[in-house]
């Protein structure tokens with residue numbers, strides 16, 4: 001028997017469902033550039049998010065770069081270093097300066113009490129990250145942004161299918177970026193989307209992802225970041241089964257919580273009030289003092305049992321080589337501590353409770 005457990009595994013729709021979805025493409029021979037599947041997925045996502053301006057993209061990273069460009073940002077952007085390197089790369093690649101804010105120790109999102117002290121006359125935007133399916137404190141962020149005339153862009157790569165009091169994560173801020181990468185809760189193999197509050201930004205984004213063209217007018221130096229029909233078709237299939245997919249993740253996540261909650265030296269992610277999570281990841285923070293061994297010891301023990309686990313997010317994006325010796329590096333001690341002690345345990349659709357138990361047994365056997 002193959003006992004190998006990977007840290008993640010892509011959700012797959014029914015094979016026949018996907019074949020049905022793509023078969024008209026042999027007839028139409030329209031494979032990309034705002035095809036039928038692309039437009040249908042955009043419309044269905046608008047309805048799922050309950051928003052009006054959703055634009056599909058070739059991946060989440062390109063969506064973030066094009067959002068930054070669509071909003072015409074320049075100067076400094078307040079963000080967190082506890083994220084995937086894509087967030088910080090997008091800021092840097094668009095010629096902006098990242099200013100790092102620390103995170104909350106309990107839900108790992110931006111610490112809103114530390115944002116204002118980082119604002120200067122060069123600040124143009126706040127770019128916080130929803131982490132592991134936890135949402136940032138949008139109300140507080142919005143207040144600060146309004147007071148100082150800043151834009152708010154969310155990296156919502158982890159927040160597909162997350163709702164607060166029934167409101168989708170996609171409805172927050174001036175814009176949100178979603179990643180539909182194969183490993184995410186909802187995927188289109190590779191893909192992503194941008195959601196905008198304002199129609200003009202949405203229009204500009206659509207132009208930017210198609211070389212900046214508007215008919216024969218070459219208005220911007222755009223890029224090519226369009227989603228193709230096969231990806232959109234995968235999205236249509238996966239969207240039909242999103243609630244069952246999240247429910248399956250929840251069973252595994254609840255079991256982890258049952259087994260690991262309250263263990264001395266183990267900190268689990270806070271359950272946010274009024275937030276319906278998507279159970280995207282199961283992060284565990286190990287305190288080496290009280291748990292008796294380090295995060296890296298846990299990885300090693302799991303690996304011996306052929307169980308994968310991921311240091312995620314590690315290292316902090318503020319350790320990017322290109323940022324060395326720049327004065328913009330703020331000390332973010334909480335992000336540093338979490339990054340050095342967090343481990344994401346395997347979590348995906350279809351992960352069964354017996355396997356979760358086997359993983360927890362291994363983790364708990366290390367407790368000193």
Ligand SMILES: *Cc1c(COP(=O)(O)O)cnc(C)c1O
Pocket residue numbers: 059060061062083084086087129155157158178179180181191192
């Ligand atoms: C996955 C991810 C991205 C990048 O998305 P891609 O679709 O892989 O380009 C950016 N930010 C975060 C937080 C992510 O998890």
